[in-house]
Amino acid sequence: xxxxxxxxxxxxxxxxxxxxxxxxxxxxxxxxxxxxxxxxxxxxxxxxxxxxxxxxxxxxxxxxxxxxxxxxxxxxxxxxxxxxxxxxxxxxxxxxxxxxxxxxxxxxxxxxxxxxxxxxxxxxxxxxxxxxxxxxxxxxxxxxxxxxxxxxxxxxxxxxxxxxxxxxxxxxxxxxxxxxxxxxxxxxxxxxxxxxxxxxxxxxxxxxxxxxxxxxxxxxxxxxxxxxxxxxxxxxxxxxxxxxxxxxxxxxxxxxxxxxxxxxxxxxxxxxxxxxxxxxxxxxxxxxxxxxxxxxxxxxxxxxxxxxxxxxxxxxxxxxxxxxxxxxxxxxxxxxxxxxxxxxxxxxxxxxxxxxxxxxxxxxxxxxxxxxxxxxxxxxxxxxxxxxxxxxxxx
Numbered sequence: 001x002x003x004x005x006x007x008x009x010x011x012x013x014x015x016x017x018x019x020x021x022x023x024x025x026x027x028x029x030x031x032x033x034x035x036x037x038x039x040x041x042x043x044x045x046x047x048x049x050x051x052x053x054x055x056x057x058x059x060x061x062x063x064x065x066x067x068x069x070x071x072x073x074x075x076x077x078x079x080x081x082x083x084x085x086x087x088x089x090x091x092x093x094x095x096x097x098x099x100x101x102x103x104x105x106x107x108x109x110x111x112x113x114x115x116x117x118x119x120x121x122x123x124x125x126x127x128x129x130x131x132x133x134x135x136x137x138x139x140x141x142x143x144x145x146x147x148x149x150x151x152x153x154x155x156x157x158x159x160x161x162x163x164x165x166x167x168x169x170x171x172x173x174x175x176x177x178x179x180x181x182x183x184x185x186x187x188x189x190x191x192x193x194x195x196x197x198x199x200x201x202x203x204x205x206x207x208x209x210x211x212x213x214x215x216x217x218x219x220x221x222x223x224x225x226x227x228x229x230x231x232x233x234x235x236x237x238x239x240x241x242x243x244x245x246x247x248x249x250x251x252x253x254x255x256x257x258x259x260x261x262x263x264x265x266x267x268x269x270x271x272x273x274x275x276x277x278x279x280x281x282x283x284x285x286x287x288x289x290x291x292x293x294x295x296x297x298x299x300x301x302x303x304x305x306x307x308x309x310x311x312x313x314x315x316x317x318x319x320x321x322x323x324x325x326x327x328x329x330x331x332x333x334x335x336x337x338x339x340x341x342x343x344x345x346x347x348x349x350x351x352x353x354x355x356x357x358x359x360x361x362x363x364x365x366x367x368x369x370x371x372x373x374x375x376x377x378x379x380x381x382x383x384x385x386x387x388x389x390x391x392x393x394x395x
Contacts, residue, residue, distance in 0.1 A: 002315045003361040007293060008151055008179060008352035009319055013249070014204035020248040021206065024241035032238050033229065042240045049240075049247035056254045057196070057213055058187035065212045065220065065230045066243050070178035071102035072223065073197035073212035076234075077174045078106045078145060080214070080221040081195070082115055084172075085142025091115045092141045094133065097337040098122050099147055100176055102197075104333075107145075122337045125286040126155030134165045143172045148180035148196075152334040152350055153285030154294025156184065163192025172218065178202055178210075182253030183261070183291060188213055200242070204354075205249030209242040260355040264292035267353055267362045271295045274366030278373055280386075282395045284335060284348070293353035298340060300395050301383035302347045302376040310372045316365055320348045343382070344394050 004012070024045060030038035032046045047061070054061040067073045078093075085091055095107055097119045107117045120132050128146055137144070144166050149156045159175055166173035174195040180186065181196075182203025188196055195218065199210040214220055226235035253260075272283055272295055280300040299307070304320035311318055320332070331345035351365065377383040385391045 001361065001364050003317065003357070003364060005316060005318045005351040005353060005357065005361075005365065007354040008154075008202070008350065010201045010207065011204045011354055012356065013201075013206060013245070014252050016252040017200075017205050017245040017249040021241040021245040024244045028240060032240055033227070045240050045244050046238055049243045052247040053211065053250055056186075056250055057181075058189050059213050060216065062231075063213055063216055065214060065233055066238060067210045067212055067234060068208055069201075069210040070100075070176065070197045070199035073199075073210050074100070074102040074174075074176055075106050076212055076220060076223050077195040077197060077214070078103065078110070078143065079223070080219065081143040081172045081174065082110050083221050084219060085140075086115075088142070090140045090142040092118065092138050093143045093145070094118050094120065094136045094141060095145045096120045096122055096128050096147070098126070098150060098152075098334040099145065100151055100178070103145055103147070103176055124339050125289075126150055126153050126284070126338050127286055127289065128157055128162070130158055130161040130165045133162050134169070137165070137169050137171055141169070141171050143174060145174040145176070148175045148177035148186075149184065149291050150285065150334060151179045152332055153296045153338070154179075154291035154352075155285040156180070156289045156291065159193065160191040163194075166194075167192045179291060182250055183257070183293070185257070188215070194218060200246035200249055203249055203253040205246040206242045209239055209246050211246070256355070261292045263355055264353055264357075267357060267359060268293055268295055270359070271351060271353075271362050271365060272297075274362075275369055278370050280393055280395050281373075282340075282344075284338065284340070291352075293357075295351040295353075297349050298335070298344050298395065299347045299349065299373050300344055300393060301380050301386055302373060304346055304348045306376055307347070307349055307372060310375070311368065314368045314372070316368060319350045319352075341394055 028042045028045045030042040032043040050061040050064050054064055111117045146162055148159050163173045172194045176197050178199045181198040194215045196213040201207040220233045222233050224235045282298050284296040331342050335345035
């Protein structure tokens with residue numbers, strides 16, 4: 001049996017997105033900036049995609065800027081807020097220790113430029129509370145950036161409440177919603193969000209395209225110079241087929257969200273129940289406030305890389321954390337942030353499901369993961385020491 005369970009890394013493109021992209025490439029291949037008929041037909045597609053996405057995000061179409069993906073959107077949002085703050089003498093930025101590296105690396109860059117970056121601790125459950133954010137806000141705070149849902153452990157943050165705190169203090173609030181858009185209901189106005197990043201390939205759209213929501217009145221910094229596209233905020237000829245495909249994918253995801261969420265939650269909970277029977281294992285992240293398709297666990301006494309390779313040989317494709325760092329031998333910064341020791345964090349497994357998965361596949365995972373874990377533990381000198389009592393179990 002083949003099971004693809006790495007949907008947090010990327011999803012298979014849905015038929016609606018594929019069909020829309022092919023139609024665009026065949027019928028509206030023009031440059032959306034051109035004044036002739038073919039160009040204006042492409043521009044109409046661009047406008048329609050912007051309007052469709054705005055409807056599902058609760059914003060005005062003029063507040064959406066198309067990007068190459070979530071990482072670019074994160075960069076543009078944070079750098080724009082920092083630039084605005086510096087002009088007012090405000091150079092304090094608040095974020096968390098378990099953000100995506102697109103956020104963390106951008107903040108590190110700003111730190112070298114004289115900004116003070118405060119990364120909040122994350123509770124064991126993976127939750128950052130509004131009280132934590134409020135306690136950290138100062139007179140010179142310009143930005144708070146907290147991800148909507150964590151890409152590794154799936155924890156959903158209290159975004160509306162954190163946004164309300166920021167609004168009350170007059171501080172800009174950005175959220176990396178790459179894992180949430182298309183999977184959770186989002187209304188940027190009701191949730192007090194000033195800027196939001198998203199990426200199409202996380203909700204069955206094409207790769208290499210995303211968007212940044214930026215509330216009207218916030219001045220965006222231009223990262224890519226060269227043309228007047230995206231109202232002068234992102235130069236380069238727009239990828240109309242990809243953008244139209246992204247809008248079609250978002251429509252598909254949002255229109256089927258409730259049905260898919262119910263199916264995913266049932267499979268997720270069954271997977272957690274089955275794998276939790278493995279001795280000395282732990283579920284990472286809050287079980288209740290969690291993405292419907294996310295299961296993240298650690299198994300003491302093994303290495304995550306070996307686990308992944310052996311599962312792949314059995315037809316199960318998963319990951320041990322963020323795809324952006326899958327080549328690293330270091331333990332996940334997310335798991336370290338929630339308090340797991342290095343030796344346990346190394347034995348992590350992330351299974352991320354989509355509506356394309358089946359209950360039969362879930363049962364296959366529940367059958368095979370314990371077999372692989374036992375096999376690896378039997379080969380592990382660390383596990384041998386744990387069994388002999390020469391080391392103490394951590395979980």
